[in-house]
Amino acid sequence: MRYTLLIALREFAENAKTKGFWIGIFTLPLLLAISIGVSTKLAHSEPSRYFVVVDKSGAFAEPIDHSIEWDHQRSVLQALGQYVQENLRAGQHPDVNLANYQAAVDAFIAAGGKDAYLAKLRPALRENAPEFKEPTRLFVRAELPKEIDAGASSDTILAGLKPYLLGDRRIAVDGGDASLFAALLIAPDGVDGATRWTGTEAIQYWSTNLAVDDLPERIRNALNGETRRRLYVARGVDVGQVREIEATYARLGTFDPNKAAGTETVSTADRIARNVPVAFVYLLWMSIFTVMQMLLNNTVEEKSNRIAEVLLSSVTPNEIMMGKLLGIAGIGLTMVGTWLATVFIAVQLYHGPGADVIGPAVDSIAASGLVPMFLLCFLLGYLIYAGLFLSIGALCNDIKEAQSFQGPMMLIMMVPLFTMVFINRDPHGTLATIMTWIPLYTPFTMMNRAAADPPLMELVGATVLMIATALLLILSAGRIFRMAMLRAGTRPKFAEIVQWVRGGKDA
């Protein structure tokens, strides 16, 4: 045991000593934090996009303006909700509706918008609360460039707009200029053409950027709304009543029968917790994948550098193997531990939007069986893959040979990554059940299903399967390791390896 520990200690120290290891560990949370930070920043600093509307039908320009304005007011209300959440005085409740469904937004607009709401909210806010910043308007309708005659034919107007749409010219917007994001051309028969094919598209949306579909979506909403309104009027339906009815918002309570009586309501924290297994699967995968590279490299180094022989004169092959397994497992746990600790500390320090939801979610994760489940899956998954990678390492003469094995192993290891979202969505489905019983994927699948309370039989069965597989693979690896570590030159034939594994026959 002393020698196993000595070997483990060396493996651990030599890997933990390298800068690359720590850089690798901290890169993941750092990248995560940066990408979250950057995308939040980007969302807040998205520039306004300008578009022009040439409406020869005269029916849609106003509804479109109204729809764009309504959407903007909704985002203002949303930002206001977040602002209030961040700056609410303890124990206070806002007495305005800050939800963002239609009726709430309509009420917000009707009440006079942000100024009216802010005046009502002021007493509930902290004294040193910062000024509320209205989000930028995402889409702004610009005037048609002066040289283009709105009365000209559609083709002429389009020809005049093309240099702007292609970025060769810029349109004038209050006191400056900007690039034209899109142009909407509506023919005189636009109302008719909106619902009926008239030989050409009566309503045309032109833009070089078709990836951003927010604007055409909003325009489509406006077109639909106005077209329907006209149909209601034509058929004598009261438009005001229709609007009123459309604004109703049905309640749907969501409950989980797994939870204790009285607390069955599914909260946002619950939803986060439900998705956490995916994060754990990813963590599991990353950690196992990373340490397997280390294990493989170290084993190949010992073989190709002929260190194995010196070691074997002092310790038994089993002691070497167990030492390596232990040392590298320590590395893996250090990595995982650092990641988890980083996340928990980051959550403790985080006070931004959503903190009131994330905090309880993290607490419920910590209290749930997910972390012990993760450790169990990590340990057994580690042993299963270590058995494979140790054998590969012992069989290869140098790192080049090892890499040729690594390719197929990588592909095999990618499967849990591809399937993790589907399994999380349907944790008791066919895919989840099948993957549970494939030993190489059991750890990842069980981790993924852990939050959905899989049947006890499957839980126990899968654990037994993982233990049995790990034992079998480690035992085989031990035999292969003993036989292959001293062998140089030609790789042993497959039949020979099978014989080693089965018989443990000596060289």
Next chain:
Amino acid sequence: MNDQVLELDNVTKRFGDFTAVHGVSLTIPRGSIYGFLGPNGAGKTTTIRMIFDIIKPTSGRISILGASSAIDVRRRIGYLPEEKGLYKAMSAAATIAYFASLKGLSRKAAKQRAYELLERYGLGKFADTRIQALSKGMGQKVQVICAVAHEPELVVLDEPFSGLDPVNQQVLEGLIRDLAQRGSTVLFSTHVMQHAERLCDHMLLIAKGRKIFDGTIAGAKATIPRRVLISTESSIDPLVGLDDVAEIKPLGESPSSPGARDWEIRLRGQTGAQTSAQTILEKCFQSGIVLRRFDQSEPSLHDAFVALVGTDASTREPA
């Protein structure tokens, strides 16, 4: 205390159909420097691996320091394998300390010993240098130190001289003598006879897995017949039929003296006896044989090796 540190009794190793070692027996007396000689592929490394219980013999018995497995006495033996390798990213001192701790030294004592030995063998300055930054010679020295850091009773060095320049070879020879003086028994394998000739008390010669000779260096030399080499332009007929002459072999045109021919005259009698050669020389004078060269030097271990193993297997490397 047993006086034999190592005993092999009729040890055979087969790999499938191939017999790498064939019924080899040997005993190594305590305190000796024992040469394990043989051409490449003779089975030296396989034998050494069996000694260390890294691979098991197919048949036969091995006793090392009184134990049947080297693992039981690992603290008391040291090993330098033929293929040398160390962890490239570790420092010299850490490497030595690591291997010494695997031999049972406490981590503290191992570390102390590492620095001490590096200092003693002139590598003190490089103690904290990574192995990959050391020259090949230095790396090999570090590895030899790894093998002996725990002051083993028996040290086995497999081809310790290979890949070393003459200066470092000499340093290593010094180190081996030093070990013996400190009371260790040293077994080293080589296919370069000069090292064995300078260092060994005893030697074992194997070829194609079989033992060919086991004994002292002088004994090995005595196995080859005494001879005199001459170059002359004259006829050598007068020498034929002399009592001391067993056989005369023509060796062809002399490469060093144009026009002369080389001859090997094999003698009867004991090695070292001067009388026979003297008789031949006198006879040459009497018969008017003009000698360009008369060489009655002692056979070297190399000659013995070639004679015992056969010319094919001879390997001559500069010492």
